[in-house]
Amino acid sequence: MWNYGLVFLCFVVIASGESINNSDFTEDEEGIVEEDLSDYLEEGEILYKSLWKPKDCAGPSKDGDEVTMIMEYHGKKADGTETEMEHALTTKIGKGQTIRSKGDSLFGMCLGERRRLVIPQHILRNKYKKILPGILDSVKTYLEVEVTKINKMSWHKFESGLRMAMLEPVESEFCSRTVVHGDTLYVEYEGTLENGKVFDSSANRGTPFGPFVHGKRQIIDGYTETLEGRCLGERWRMTVPPHLAYGDDGVGDDILGGATLTFDVRLVQLNDNLWSDEVRDRKVLGWEEIYKPEVCEEMVGFDDEIYIH
Secondary structure, three states, X not given: OOHHHOOOOOOOOXXXXXXXXXXXXXXXXXXXXXXXXXXXXEEOOEEEEEEEOOOOOOOOOOOOOEXXXXXXXXXXXXXXXXXXXXXXXXXXXXXXXOEOOOOOOOOOOOOOOEEEEEXXXXXXXXXXHHHOOOEOOOOOEEEEEEEEEEOOEEEEEOOOXXXXXXXXXXXXXXXXXEOOOOOEEEEEEEEEOOOOOEEEEHHHHOOOEEEEEOOOOOXXXXXXXXXXXXXXXXXXXXXXXXXXXXXXXXXXXXXXXXXXXXXXEEEEEEOOEEOOHHHHOOOOOOOOOOOOOOOOOOOOOOOOOOOOO
């Protein structure tokens, strides 16, 4: 990915633009941009294209949203060594913010979408130099960005290849416990093929799917992987690769061998506990803040390992 010392930054965009031909740039202006730019679109002075976008768009981001993006780029460490770097940026979107509604090629991003931008040198120096530690600004270059959070929604990628958009998380003060091995569960769900066709749903069946025991291989592995650690009432959308679904054989008339499936899922029963509006609004945890540093060096994130005393 980093041949030619490219700097990448990836973002999602739902925006119109004009196709660009790299003949629009002089040899000096092209800098380290080695790629054919004919399939890029233009917004202001920035060229962009979407590298990957979920079939079902969670979002897209709009004015006033708080968005977290992982930016990947080629930069220089304090010792002068050039290397691939990564930086997480959390900002609101809109006029006067770091990411504007127009001109940055970043507005209208879907959760989990990746985008590549070609950034002119003067914009690198005047804007991105301030927000991306160590970024090289000597030439026009690529930036790649992935959107990992829009307000409370978050994006997760598993080593297995499964991808999950957490659409409706349950905050810790409303979550009495999370799913562990051996729990008996029920879920509401809708399953779709890559072409968008619904092949099965609890609504069509008139009842949630269950009971099944978590971790006992009574359901496809994609469910098992995403259910671990979930709170009652949480809703998520998962993209399940074939090896975590029905493999090369498929099942029935609709799910062919090698099919990637998407499931929209809500956990509606955890052992004897049922999800309801009353449960949703019932606090189960509380705390009192007795000390907080004036400067927060790092915040605990999803799946972080922490030590407390």
